Amino acid sequence: MSHASTATPRVVLETRDVTKTYFLEGIEVNALRGISLTVREGEMVSLMGPSGSGKSTLMHIVGLLDTPTKGQVILEGEDASTMSPNQLAELRNRYIGFVFQSFNLLPRTSAQANVELPLIYSGVSAGERTRRAKNALERVGLSDRLGHFSSQLSGGQQQRVAVARALVSNPSIVLADEPTGNLDSRSGIEVMAMLQELNAQGITVVVVTHDDRIARHSQRVVRILDGRIQSEEIVRDRIPAAAELRDLPAEEVAG
Amino acid sequence: MNFLESIRIAFRALAANKARSLLTMLGVIIGVAAVILLVGIGTGVQNEVTGSIEGLGSNLLFVLPGQYDAAGGGQPAPPSRRFTIDDAQYIERRVSGLDAVVPVIQGGATIKSGNRSMRVIVAAATEKGSDVFSANLIDGRHYRRSEVQAASRVVALGASVVKQLFPGQDPIGKSVTIQGQRFTVIGHYEAQGGGLGGDQDAQVYMPVTTAQRVLGVDDIGTIIVKVSDPEGIDRAKADILRVMRPRFGDEITVFSQEQTLGILSDLLGTLTYMLAGIAGISLLVGGIGIMNIMLVSVQERTREIGIRKAVGARTYDILSQFVIEAVALSVMGGVLGIAIGWGGAEALSASTPVPSEVTLWAVAMAFFFAFGVGVFFGVYPAYKASKLDPIVALRYE
Ligand SMILES: Nc1ncnc2c1ncn2[C@@H]1O[C@H](COP(=O)(O)OP(=O)(O)OP(=O)(O)O)[C@@H](O)[C@H]1O
Numbered sequence: 089m090s091h092a093s094t095a096t097p098r099v100v101l102e103t104r105d106v107t108k109t110y111f112l113e114g115i116e117v118n119a120l121r122g123i124s125l126t127v128r129e130g131e132m133v134s135l136m137g138p139s140g141s142g143k144s145t146l147m148h149i150v151g152l153l154d155t156p157t158k159g160q161v162i163l164e165g166e167d168a169s170t171m172s173p174n175q176l177a178e179l180r181n182r183y184i185g186f187v188f189q190s191f192n193l194l195p196r197t198s199a200q201a202n203v204e205l206p207l208i209y210s211g212v213s214a215g216e217r218t219r220r221a222k223n224a225l226e227r228v229g230l231s232d233r234l235g236h237f238s239s240q241l242s243g244g245q246q247q248r249v250a251v252a253r254a255l256v257s258n259p260s261i262v263l264a265d266e267p268t269g270n271l272d273s274r275s276g277i278e279v280m281a282m283l284q285e286l287n288a289q290g291i292t293v294v295v296v297t298h299d300d301r302i303a304r305h306s307q308r309v310v311r312i313l314d315g316r317i318q319s320e321e322i323v324r325d326r327i328p329a330a331a332e333l334r335d336l337p338a339e340e341v342a343g
Numbered sequence: 344m345n346f347l348e349s350i351r352i353a354f355r356a357l358a359a360n361k362a363r364s365l366l367t368m369l370g371v372i373i374g375v376a377a378v379i380l381l382v383g384i385g386t387g388v389q390n391e392v393t394g395s396i397e398g399l400g401s402n403l404l405f406v407l408p409g410q411y412d413a414a415g416g417g418q419p420a421p422p423s424r425r426f427t428i429d430d431a432q433y434i435e436r437r438v439s440g441l442d443a444v445v446p447v448i449q450g451g452a453t454i455k456s457g458n459r460s461m462r463v464i465v466a467a468a469t470e471k472g473s474d475v476f477s478a479n480l481i482d483g484r485h486y487r488r489s490e491v492q493a494a495s496r497v498v499a500l501g502a503s504v505v506k507q508l509f510p511g512q513d514p515i516g517k518s519v520t521i522q523g524q525r526f527t528v529i530g531h532y533e534a535q536g537g538g539l540g541g542d543q544d545a546q547v548y549m550p551v552t553t554a555q556r557v558l559g560v561d562d563i564g565t566i567i568v569k570v571s572d573p574e575g576i577d578r579a580k581a582d583i584l585r586v587m588r589p590r591f592g593d594e595i596t597v598f599s600q601e602q603t604l605g606i607l608s609d610l611l612g613t614l615t616y617m618l619a620g621i622a623g624i625s626l627l628v629g630g631i632g633i634m635n636i637m638l639v640s641v642q643e644r645t646r647e648i649g650i651r652k653a654v655g656a657r658t659y660d661i662l663s664q665f666v667i668e669a670v671a672l673s674v675m676g677g678v679l680g681i682a683i684g685w686g687g688a689e690a691l692s693a694s695t696p697v698p699s700e701v702t703l704w705a706v707a708m709a710f711f712f713a714f715g716v717g718v719f720f721g722v723y724p725a726y727k728a729s730k731l732d733p734i735v736a737l738r739y740e
Pocket residue numbers: 110111112117118119137138139140141142143144145146298
C-alpha cells in the first residue's frame with residue numbers, strides 16, 4: 089500500500105505468510121492465518137485490532153519470542169525460521185527492544201540494573217553499562233530514579249524504565265505491546281511521546297494497540313481481524329504526542 | 344555474559360532471600376561440620392593409637408601362642424599349650440642379637456587402699472619390662488631382678504590409680520591390697536592418656552612371678568622381644584620361630600611392631616571412612632534441600648527468566664546463573680560447616696580426653712564435596728530454568 093516514489097528504505101522486518109495454530113484440549117485455535125507484513129527502517133507502525141484478533145501473538149512472533157506454526161520471519165535480512173533458541177536470543181539482544189503492557193521489569197532490582205540487563209547479555213563492560221544505562225534513563229526523564237526498585241515507581245515511571253531498557257542497546261526495532269494499556273492517559277501520552285522521539289532518531293517502532301487514538305501516533309496502521317490483515321492505511325493527521333502533552337491541563341504533574 | 348556477572352547475579356538473588364538462603368545452607372553446614380568433626384575424631388584416635396604403639400619402639404616383636412593368619416584377623420584356635428617363663432628364658436638363651444626377652448602377663452584385678460578401691464589391669468613382666476612398656480616413671484623405682492626372682496609383693500602404679508587411691512599424697516612406701524594380698528608401692532608413672540585397650544593409666548606394674556601367684560596362674564600371656572638392631576628384626580623373627588618349633592610346632596605367631604601397627608591403622612582407617620560416610624549422608628540430605636529450594640526458586644522466578652530471555656539471555660546464561668546460585672549456597676555452607684566442625688573438634692580435644700585432629704586433607708575433601716553437591720543438585724533445577732520457553736515464562740503468573 090505504501091509505495092514511496094523516492095528510494096525506498098530497506099526492510100527491517102518481514103513476515104511471509106505466518107500462521108500460528110494453538111491446540112487447546114484438542115480444539116484448534118487459529119490465532120494467525122497467514123500474515124505477510126513488511127516494516128521498513130525508520131517506520132512507526134501500529135498493529136490494531138479487537139481483543140483476541142492475534143496482535144500479541146504476531147508481536148511475539150516478530151519479536152522472536154515465539155515461533156510461527158508456518159511461514160517465515162525475516163529480521164535484518166536473517167531468516168529466523170530455522171534458528172536455535174540461542175541464536176534467537178542473540179538476535180533479540182542485538183536488534184529488538186521490547187515494551188510490554190505489564191512493564192515486565194525485574195522485581196527487587198533497581199531501575200538502573202533493569203536497564204543494564206540487555207547489555208549484560210551482550211557482554212558490555214560494567215563501566216560502559218552504567219554509562220549507557222544512566223544515559224538511557226536520562227532520555228526518559230528518570231535521572232533521579234536510578235536506584236529505585238520497580239515497586240517504588242509509578243506505573244508510568246515503570247513503563248519509562250522499560251522504554252529505557254528497550255533503547256539502551258540501540259536496537260533496530262522497538263516492539264511495544266499495548267504500552268499504554270496499564271497507564272492513565274497522561275502517562276500513556278508520555279510513553280507515546282518517547283516512542284515518537286525514538287522513531288524520530290531513526291529507530292523503527294511497532295506499537296500494538298486496540299485504541300484508535302494511540303494508533304494515530306504512528307505513520308501507518310495495520311488492522312488485524314481474526315488472525316488476518318484486514319487493511320492498511322497511512323495516518324494522515326498523525327498526532328504529535330509532545331504537542332498533546334503541552335495542551336494537557338498543567339495541574340497534572342508528571343513524574 | 345561473563346562468569347563474574349553470573350556470580351554477581353547469583354549473590355544478589357541469594358541476598359534478596361536471606362532467611363531462606365541461610366536455612367538452605369544449614370543442611371550443608373551441618374553435613375560438612377559433621378564430616379569435619381567425625382573425621383577429625385577418627386584421625387585423632389588413629390594417630391594417638393599408632394603413636395602410642397610407635398612409642399614402644401620400632402624394634403619390638405610380640406610372640407603369641409596359637410596360629411593367627413597373616414593379616415592378624417580372625418579368632419585363633421585355642422592354643423594347645425601356653426607359654427611359661429621358661430619359654431622366654433629359652434628364647435633368650437638360644438637367639439642372639441636380642442636386648443630383652445620379656446614374659447608378660449596382663450589380667451584384671453582389684454586394688455584397695457584403706458576404704459578406696461579400683462579395678463585395674465595388672466601388667467606384669469621381668470625387670471626388663473621397662474624396656475618394652477612405654478610408661479615413664481615419675482618417682483620411685485621399677486622392681487628389681489631380685490624381686491622378680493623372689494616374687495616380691497612390690498607394685499608401681501599408673502597415674503589414674505594414684506589419683507584414685509592416694510589423691511594428693513605421695514604413694515611411695517604405702518601399702519595396698521591386690522586380690523587380697525598386701526603390696527608395697529615402689530613407684531608411680533606419669534599420665535599417658537587413653538590409648539589402645541583402655542586406660543593405660545589404670546595399670547599397675549609388678550613382677551611376673553608375683554602376678555602368677557596373685558592371679559593364680561602358672562603360664563604367661565605373651566613374650567615381648569626387643570631386638571638390638573631394628574635391621575635384624577626379620578632374622579630375629581625367623582630365629583624365634585625356628586627355636587620354638589620343637590616345642591610348639593606351628594602353634595606360635597610372631598608379630599612385628601610394623602604388622603601390628605598396619606593392622607590397627609587399617610582398622611581405624613576403615614572406621615574413619617565409615618564415620619565420614621555417615622556424615623556424608625547428612626551432606627547429601629543438605630544437597631537435596633538445595634535442589635528443593637532451587638526448584639521452588641525457579642518456579643517463583645519464571646517471569647524473571649522470561650524477561651531475561653526476552654532481552655537476550657541464552658540457555659547457558661540462565662543455566663549458569665542458577666547453577667552458580669546452588670553452588671554459592673553449598674560452598675558458603677561448606678565454608679561455614681568447616682569452620683564450625685573445626686572449632687568443634689578443637690573444643691572437643693581441649694575439653695575432653697577424646698583426641699581429634701582436623702587435617703587439611705579432610706578440609707579439602709569436605710570443601711570439594713560441598714562444591715560437588717551444589718553442582719550436582721543445582722544442575723537439574725537450572726536446566727529446567729534454562730529450557731523454559733521465553734513466551735511461556737513471560738506469561739507465567
Ligand atoms: N498460549 C495460547 N494457547 C492457546 N491459545 C492462545 C494462546 N495465546 C493466544 N491464544 C489465542 O489466540 C488468539 C489471539 O490471541 P492474542 O493474545 O494474540 O490476541 P490479542 O489480539 O493480543 O488480544 P488482546 O487485545 O486482548 O491482547 C486468541 O483467541 C487467544 O485465545
